[in-house]
Amino acid sequence: xxxxxxxxxxxxxxxxxxxxxxxxxxxxxxxxxxxxxxxxxxxxxxxxxxxxxxxxxxxxxxxxxxxxxxxxxxxxxxxxxxxxxxxxxxxxxxxxxxxxxxxxxxx
Amino acid sequence: xxxxxxxxxxxxxxxxxxxxxxxxxxxxxxxxxxxxxxxxxxxxxxxxxxxxxxxxxxxxxxxxxxxxxxxxxxxxxxxxxxxxxxxxxxxxxxxxxxxxxxxxxxxxxxxxxxxxxxxxxxxxxxxxxxxxxxxxxxxxxxxxxxxxxxxxxxxxxxxxxxxxxxxxxxxxxxxxxxxxxxxxxxxxxxxxxxxxxxxxxxxxxxxxxxxxxxxxxxxxxxxxxxxxxxxxxxxxxxxxxxxxxxxx
Numbered sequence: 544x545x546x547x548x549x550x551x552x553x554x555x556x557x558x559x560x561x562x563x564x565x566x567x568x569x570x571x572x573x574x575x576x577x578x579x580x581x582x583x584x585x586x587x588x589x590x591x592x593x594x595x596x597x598x599x600x601x602x603x604x605x606x607x608x609x610x611x612x613x614x615x616x617x618x619x620x621x622x623x624x625x626x627x628x629x630x631x632x633x634x635x636x637x638x639x640x641x642x643x644x645x646x647x648x649x650x
Numbered sequence: 651x652x653x654x655x656x657x658x659x660x661x662x663x664x665x666x667x668x669x670x671x672x673x674x675x676x677x678x679x680x681x682x683x684x685x686x687x688x689x690x691x692x693x694x695x696x697x698x699x700x701x702x703x704x705x706x707x708x709x710x711x712x713x714x715x716x717x718x719x720x721x722x723x724x725x726x727x728x729x730x731x732x733x734x735x736x737x738x739x740x741x742x743x744x745x746x747x748x749x750x751x752x753x754x755x756x757x758x759x760x761x762x763x764x765x766x767x768x769x770x771x772x773x774x775x776x777x778x779x780x781x782x783x784x785x786x787x788x789x790x791x792x793x794x795x796x797x798x799x800x801x802x803x804x805x806x807x808x809x810x811x812x813x814x815x816x817x818x819x820x821x822x823x824x825x826x827x828x829x830x831x832x833x834x835x836x837x838x839x840x841x842x843x844x845x846x847x848x849x850x851x852x853x854x855x856x857x858x859x860x861x862x863x864x865x866x867x868x869x870x871x872x873x874x875x876x877x878x879x880x881x882x883x884x885x886x887x888x889x890x891x892x893x894x895x896x897x898x
Binding site: 567568569570571572573575576577579580585587588601602603604607 | 655656690691692704706748749751752753754755867868869889890891892893894
């Protein structure tokens with residue numbers, strides 16, 4: 544939640560449990576398994592800087608789309624693609640070209 | 651070769667009905683390294699032709715329970731994995747999984763301090779692992795904890811009896827329910843979707859020093875997280891996990 548004030552509570556978002564817009568994103572928690580399997584560490588707590596707008600967001604709070612092959616993680620401020628990860632028979636494809644940096648070992 | 655997130659075979663050791671559309675599955679997992687409350691596993695089904703599908707499911711059991719890891723799964727009508735678990739799987743069957751996974755949406759009793767939880771539907775599952783852990787971990791009895799839990803109908807309230815028991819244990823836990831569709835006669839809880847006023851009323855006795863964890867459908871999570879920040883919680887103490895058809 545890099546900019547909580549940017550969103551208004553009185554949006555028309557429907558919070559009923561079985562009425563979801565088709566494109567309601569999940570979040571980076573859903574990519575944790577694929578990333579940990581490929582990289583050997585939990586990545587959900589790692590801050591990532593969006594290469595498009597500069598917002599820094601921990602990877603768990605990136606928004607996730609899981610419909611296609613692999614998972615697309617987008618910046619919650621500008622919706623730019625930050626990370627793409629796809630597990631295939633030949634290994635895990637990891638595209639971090641949308642991240643200006645990942646801050647590992649954050650404390 | 652025993653990386654904690656390598657795929658491994660678990661055996662179904664128990665199946666329990668929680669609600670008409672929700673079941674818990676007890677898994678015996680060889681060499682399970684132990685987990686933290688809030689973590690999940692990835693589950694993989696592979697067909698004879700090689701087609702495979704994966705879904706993430708939160709762990710419902712507390713780390714203190716030895717030998718068995720519980721997953722609680724809602725049956726999604728057109729879900730590829732949840733329908734298999736509900737309709738096909740029997741005790742003794744083996745399924746492929748990896749885990750434990752995740753280091754963000756986790757809470758350990760060692761964190762101490764007040765705890766404020768918000769759940770929608772099966773979003774209760776990782777929060778239940780936290781509450782079960784809290785009950786077993788001899789937390790300072792004065793650590794205030796609140797759970798605000800949104801369900802559609804009374805019969806869909808997951809873990810209802812167990813939550814009632816935890817809330818009457820006298821160790822500082824308060825549980826608030828809201829029912830968004832139908833209320834039984836004499837219902838004393840909330841009767842609408844989670845909104846800022848409901849969050850303010852239930853957060854108040856817990857306090858804004860609380861760590862907050864929100865899990866549920868995306869829209870509910872967005873509403874609750876934005877409102878809690880407006881109510882004064884620092885954004886880095888509001889942790890969220892979203893689920894939906896794509897992830898269940």
